Amino acid sequence: MDLTIRFAGESGDGVILAGEVLTYAISRIGLKIFTFRTYPSSVRGGPCLYQLRASDWHAYSQGDQLDILVAFDTEAIASHSKDLKPDGELIFDEDRTPKTYSSLRKRSLGAPFTSIAKNELRLPKARNMVVAGYVGAHIGVSKEILEEVVRNKLGSRGEELLNTNLLAINTGFGLAPKATPIALPKTPSNKIILSGNQAIVLGAIAAGCRFYAGYPITPASDILDSMVSLLPGFGGAILQGEDEIASLGAAIGASYAGIKSMTATSGPGLSLMTEMMGLSSMAEIPVVIVDAQRGGPSTGLPTKTEQSDLNHAVYGGHGDATRIVLAPGNVEDCFHQTIRAFNLAERYQLPVILLTDQSLAQLTEGVPMPDLESIKITEREKAELAEIDGFRRYAVTHDGISPMTLPGEAFGEYVAESVEHDEKGRPSFGPHAHSEMSAKRFRKLTTATKELAEDPLNVMELPDPDADLAVIGWGSTQGAIHEAILRARKNGTHVRWLQCKLLNPLPEAQLSKFLKGAKKVLVPELNYTSQFANLLRARLGIDAISLTKTEGLPFTPDEILRKIEEVA
Amino acid sequence: MQSNLVGEYRNDYNPNWCPGCGDYGVLRSVGMAFQELGLRNEQIVMVSGIGCNGRFPHNFKTYGIHTLHGRVLPIAQGIHIANPELCVVGIAGDGDAFAIGGGHVPHTARRNPDITYIVLDNGIYGQTKGQPSPTTPLGYKTKVTPEGNQEDPIDITRLALAYGVSFLARGFPGKPNHLAHLIAEGIRHRGFALIHVLNPCPTFHDTWKEYPAKTVEIGPEHDPNDYDAALGLIGRQDKIPIGIIYKQTRPTLAERVRVTSLQKLELKQVLSTFR
Ligand SMILES: Cc1ncc(C[n+]2csc(CCOP(=O)(O)OP(=O)(O)O)c2C)c(N)n1
Numbered sequence: 084m085d086l087t088i089r090f091a092g093e094s095g096d097g098v099i100l101a102g103e104v105l106t107y108a109i110s111r112i113g114l115k116i117f118t119f120r121t122y123p124s125s126v127r128g129g130p131c132l133y134q135l136r137a138s139d140w141h142a143y144s145q146g147d148q149l150d151i152l153v154a155f156d157t158e159a160i161a162s163h164s165k166d167l168k169p170d171g172e173l174i175f176d177e178d179r180t181p182k183t184y185s186s187l188r189k190r191s192l193g194a195p196f197t198s199i200a201k202n203e204l205r206l207p208k209a210r211n212m213v214v215a216g217y218v219g220a221h222i223g224v225s226k227e228i229l230e231e232v233v234r235n236k237l238g239s240r241g242e243e244l245l246n247t248n249l250l251a252i253n254t255g256f257g258l259a260p261k262a263t264p265i266a267l268p269k270t271p272s273n274k275i276i277l278s279g280n281q282a283i284v285l286g287a288i289a290a291g292c293r294f295y296a297g298y299p300i301t302p303a304s305d306i307l308d309s310m311v312s313l314l315p316g317f318g319g320a321i322l323q324g325e326d327e328i329a330s331l332g333a334a335i336g337a338s339y340a341g342i343k344s345m346t347a348t349s350g351p352g353l354s355l356m357t358e359m360m361g362l363s364s365m366a367e368i369p370v371v372i373v374d375a376q377r378g379g380p381s382t383g384l385p386t387k388t389e390q391s392d393l394n395h396a397v398y399g400g401h402g403d404a405t406r407i408v409l410a411p412g413n414v415e416d417c418f419h420q421t422i423r424a425f426n427l428a429e430r431y432q433l434p435v436i437l438l439t440d441q442s443l444a445q446l447t448e449g450v451p452m453p454d455l456e457s458i459k460i461t462e463r464e465k466a467e468l469a470e471i472d473g474f475r476r477y478a479v480t481h482d483g484i485s486p487m488t489l490p491g492e493a494f495g496e497y498v499a500e501s502v503e504h505d506e507k508g509r510p511s512f513g514p515h516a517h518s519e520m521s522a523k524r525f526r527k528l529t530t531a532t533k534e535l536a537e538d539p540l541n542v543m544e545l546p547d548p549d550a551d552l553a554v555i556g557w558g559s560t561q562g563a564i565h566e567a568i569l570r571a572r573k574n575g576t577h578v579r580w581l582q583c584k585l586l587n588p589l590p591e592a593q594l595s596k597f598l599k600g601a602k603k604v605l606v607p608e609l610n611y612t613s614q615f616a617n618l619l620r621a622r623l624g625i626d627a628i629s630l631t632k633t634e635g636l637p638f639t640p641d642e643i644l645r646k647i648e649e650v651a
Numbered sequence: 652m653q654s655n656l657v658g659e660y661r662n663d664y665n666p667n668w669c670p671g672c673g674d675y676g677v678l679r680s681v682g683m684a685f686q687e688l689g690l691r692n693e694q695i696v697m698v699s700g701i702g703c704n705g706r707f708p709h710n711f712k713t714y715g716i717h718t719l720h721g722r723v724l725p726i727a728q729g730i731h732i733a734n735p736e737l738c739v740v741g742i743a744g745d746g747d748a749f750a751i752g753g754g755h756v757p758h759t760a761r762r763n764p765d766i767t768y769i770v771l772d773n774g775i776y777g778q779t780k781g782q783p784s785p786t787t788p789l790g791y792k793t794k795v796t797p798e799g800n801q802e803d804p805i806d807i808t809r810l811a812l813a814y815g816v817s818f819l820a821r822g823f824p825g826k827p828n829h830l831a832h833l834i835a836e837g838i839r840h841r842g843f844a845l846i847h848v849l850n851p852c853p854t855f856h857d858t859w860k861e862y863p864a865k866t867v868e869i870g871p872e873h874d875p876n877d878y879d880a881a882l883g884l885i886g887r888q889d890k891i892p893i894g895i896i897y898k899q900t901r902p903t904l905a906e907r908v909r910v911t912s913l914q915k916l917e918l919k920q921v922l923s924t925f926r
Contacts, residue, residue: 338729455922493692509709
């Protein structure tokens with residue numbers, strides 16, 4: 084089974100909530116689930132879309148064409164019918180679209196959702212739940228599971244509201260033509276449904292983050308929202324900065340004083356944070372920065388996805404600055420790479436940038452319940468203090484890592500320095516200090532390359548030593564590429580694939596091993612200037628074929644499959 | 652030049668300021684304030700920006716961060732939130748605090764972190780060798796304003812009161828004991844204390860002769876808890892009043908953001924709500 088359903092309407096129609104109820108219900112049945120949404124850029128009004136894909140095989144991406152389009156209004160039919168499969172079905176609201184509407188296709192199912200909500204339920208806003216019940220029944224989800232989900236979602240919002248919504252679900256359920264129920268698997272699913280942003284917040288908390296500072300920006304704002312609802316419960320604190328400079332500054336200050344800290348932003352904010360990233364590199368203060376990328380440059384495409392901040396993350400800013408850049412490939416990865424980001428920041432005392440993008444930040448997936456006991460946490464190396472003065476905060480060590488102290492610890496006093504300095508942190512502009520300290524700081528990245536050489540979190544791969552064609556992707560394109568590779572192989576095309584999650588420093592050993600014997604390299608990425616292909620060229624001397632897309636939307640598996648078959 | 656800092660806070664470090672720089676006096680006053688309060692070295696964090704006073708923290712055997720131009724306050728606030736027990740002292744020039752970093756002041760004031768912010772106002776950009784700053788007097792000749800400064804200066808104390816700082820004082824390094832007392836009171840105050848220092852720069856804007864004649868100590872008749880009286884005081888045309896101008900008690904930033912009454916959460920239980 085592999086079912087792609089799109090809910091489309093106006094923002095304010097409850098489109099997203101209807102889709103979410105079905106998502107949770109289908110996940111409880113045990114199917115793999117993948118969802119994708121777009122928001123209008125204004126608060127009210129404007130079209131919005133929620134797409135869910137459910138499958139018992141794999142659902143790594145939002146899918147290609149639609150099996151079912153659920154249109155809340157006529158405009159949704161007009162703009163989305165083209166994405167339906169030839170035998171796809173349309174579910175529409177008879178109160179909003181007359182049955183005589185010319186674009187209705189053969190397989191159209193209508194019901195008077197608006198008037199039922201208004202006249203029978205006396206709660207016009209419950210229309211979306213009538214629709215959810217209808218669609219649920221139509222695809223074979225049981226009434227009990229739908230009710231469980233609604234109770235879990237709305238249970239805390241009061242008896243009356245819950246009962247009306249349960250009634251709405253039931254009414255919709257009763258209206259739909261009967262369908263064969265989806266068979267329940269023997270073991271019920273223990274998955275949780277998370278967005279990329281939620282997984283990052285939970286990963287940060289698991290890693291020990293206890294201070295978050297941020298300035299609102301799409302598509303990173305819900306990290307701030309989730310942090311506000313969770314972090315205080317763990318004894319943490321939140322600050323909404325007056326801008327991104329202040330936000331990262333506060334995070335760096337808190338980290339200097341011993342609290343693991345994070346900020347999250349999108350491209351315009353990352354630009355402003357650049358000077359603070361340099362401070363974190365120079366003064367060697369651990370900090371985690373999440374960049375949920377959107378289309379750029381400038382204000383760009385606030386609500387649309389892109390992978391065009393890679394250059395900025397890896398190279399942005401003046402001077403030779405140390406940093407680590409990570410890019411999770413899916414929602415589950417967001418959780419684990421965030422924990423890793425904190426561990427690496429603490430270990431190597433530098434900024435770690437976690438690159439996601441609008442699609443990954445806001446899509447939801449079923450994620451296996453994380454095993455909290457198995458999570459390993461790294462803390463910064465603490466200096467052993469003797470009762471003597473002259474603590475050498477920036478001691479030149481063989482691995483580049485100099486033990487730290489925290490304000491409050493006697494005999495550990497030092498000044499964290501933004502200007503070039505000697506081992507004690509005293510400003511020093513001589514030729515010796517700058518070359519010695521630059522080398523010391525960059526030695527940490529050499530150490531990181533060594534210590535992380537075999538780390539399975541660096542890459543995800545489907546190797547094939549006999550395949551001439553190698554595909555290398557990064558970040559959120561993982562799902563679409565994964566699916567394209569499986570389909571290509573099914574069609575008999577030999578292809579190998581690696582998704583890179585450690586972007587700076589690159590996992591060179593793993594990449595070279597993966598590429599051994601490959602004749603062509605294809606690099607799909609969502610930007611105009613082939614930023615990752617260029618990085619691979621600069622660092623590994625690889626001449627890659629680039630597949631780019633700048634529509635503000637993720638790749639579909641089909642787009643990648645076509646390119647694979649073209650170049651293989 | 653030799654450090655003129657006394658006591659257990661003095662580090663083996665000598666400042667590189669011009670002879671006669673007001674910063675020496677301020678340095679001495681800050682040390683005296685620490686002494687008066689009996690602070691332990693490890694309890695103090697000095698946060699400086701970029702300018703002649705940027706290396707201020709190195710003079711002290713305390714913790715510190717020498718940050719970026721204009722960014723003292725965000726970093727100081729992070730430190731305060733992380734550990735409210737620390738004594739956080741920010742130090743910045745007038746350009747650092749009110750040109751490039753001016754956007755942070757109102758937001759810091761409304762959050763009221765327990766930070767003492769010493770603004771060394773020499774009415775010039777000293778470090779970059781004499782360009783006009785936001786407090787350079789109208790008509791003052793600098794290398795960028797050979798015909799005299801064409802822009803009106805801002806009034807730091809007026810802005811501070813408008814922004815809502817919870818403690819405001821003004822001092823002059825020509826009166827080091829008085830200044831030390833103001834700084835000590837600023838540190839003692841639980842909240843955001845801004846100390847406006849009228850700081851002579853003998854190289855680019857020498858006010859050593861001007862200020863002793865122009866300034867007047869605020870007397871006991873002034874009630875610093877009275878906002879209107881504070882406004883009236885700084886509005887004086889004849890003299891520049893020095894002393895404690897305004898004082899108010901409000902919750903600090905750490906008290907605001909660290910809500911301890913909240914229900915404790917368990918990550919395992921939080922995760923299970925996403926089913
Ligand atoms: C982003 C940035 N812009 C410019 C500078 C150059 N700069 C260093 S100090 C300074 C002005 C300092 O003036 P002020 O803050 O009044 O302190 P003073 O040196 O007079 O004590 C400038 C412009 C810098 N370091 N960083």
